Amino acid sequence: METAYLQSFLLVVESGSMSEAARRLDLTPGAVAQQIRALERELNAPLLARAGRTVQPTEAGHRLVQRARTLLREVSDIKALVGSEAAGGELVIGTINTAIHSLLPDILARFVKAHPGVKVFLQSGTTATLYKAMQQGELDAAVCLYPPFALAKTFDWALLREEPLVLLAPSRLARRDPHELLRTSPLIRYDRNLGGGKQADRYLRAAGIVPQERFELSSLLAIAMMVDRGLGVAVVPDIASPLLDGQRIVKIPLPLPSETRRFGILWMRSSPRLKLIHGFVESAGLVTAAKGNSNGNGSRKPAAR
Template sequence: METGYLRSFMVVLESGSMSEAARQLDLTPAAVAQQMRVLEREFGVPLLRRAGRTVAPTEAGHRLAGRAQSMLGELATMRTIVADDGRSLELSVGATNTMLNGPLPIVLEAVVQAHPAARISVRTGLTSELYDMVLHGRLDAAICLHPTFVLPKTLHWVPLREERLVLLAPESWAHREPHEMLRTEPLIRYDRKLGGGQAADRYLRRAGIAPHERFEISSLAAIAMLVARGVGVSVAPDAATAWWPTLPVVRLTLPNPSQARCFGMVWRRASPRASAIEVLADHARRVMAEHAA
């Protein structure tokens, strides 16, 4: 039996959708559906019940899921033990866009300098998505925001960096007062669907500032580039230019206090790749500390 088909089956159950499972597995929906048909032929019973665009396990599917989860976990452990020669470092890592467009490339460079044979696959996502993938074993670790909920005891968290809100403005406006700019210049708003954008919105409301909004964007890198071109100003977490010092953008301290957000790394305590994850975490801590210094 193709164990990869069992992994696909588990992703289909967790997502409740063939199309969503295909997106997570980087396959076409037709390929996922074909894998499910092969499994059903092998076991000789229907495993999934389809209702429109959603799917749910049959009773047989429930029984298979219970055994498949433990089997896949044991298989991952065996692969790690067999392949471990003391020098290899192979990981699947999730990261938010902020980390991917900021410190993560520097961290990865440090890892490969120390471990030239390292192989690390990276996928991006929202913090909630990354936590779910780590929790269910689809990622070895994730570098993301600390969640608003209490972490399960099965997960381990290491803080890496704290970021407060700052005002991003063109370098030539560095002499101007932050609140005056927010009242008079166009605002490039950080997406309010994201935690950092919600924090920025709360700051503006508490300060009694009703800005003239020009854009609302989910990418801090894009916001920083627009600010550098003089298109407007932005209230954003202190990451948008921290890792790109060549941009002609200043990060000005806001007059009123704002809540910091904490980035860190999360992984399963019982992960078979715990030693490799610790190596990545050590490099991440060092890069963040050097940058802060």
């Protein structure tokens, strides 16, 4: 069975179009259709059916989708293990949203400059979902928070930043007492389903502050924009994002000691792409060191818990 045909089949399913799959593969639609027909003859089952202007997998096609992805992944692993992808290869990197808006673009820029033949695929999610995806072999590494539990010995970890909690407030309130602001201003909550949101909630409880809640959302950049518009204040991790620079906001240190958000890279020690992962980790360490971020030395020891 031609693995290239399986790749074509998956692209057709993903895009819902023979023409779009052909465009991505730099082939003609007729060539892609011929590959699908060859698969159907070999498997003795129809794999695609037309639904209006799109094509969708048949029942047999649905069964093939997941198995094909697994097979293509295993073929890629074999190539990496025997060294045929020394100058190229691919990495599937999971990432939390705040990493996309802060350090990750710079890390990727440095990594692809050092490894120009490598294809990098990104998958976003929460730390919990990324950790599960890594356990299932769906990701090579994850840019995420240190999980709230002890890591299994099969994992490795590189700490990039420790981000303390700060109060985001409009610039005109920079000299005000942070706890007084939290008591008198509407609170824009960082989602309590996320690690940083849980830390912020624990801080408010420890400080005995019952806030006037107005909004609760998961995007730190959206929170910063809402603070800029005068909609309230927020307790959030001190992220390193150039996108915050254009906002008329101030980061005010909090009076009480608070937990830091440990931000870094997680990967499996036994990964067949370990050489590329180490290259990615090295690029991340260089970026964080250049920016002067705390713990930006690529240390593989988690912060003291």
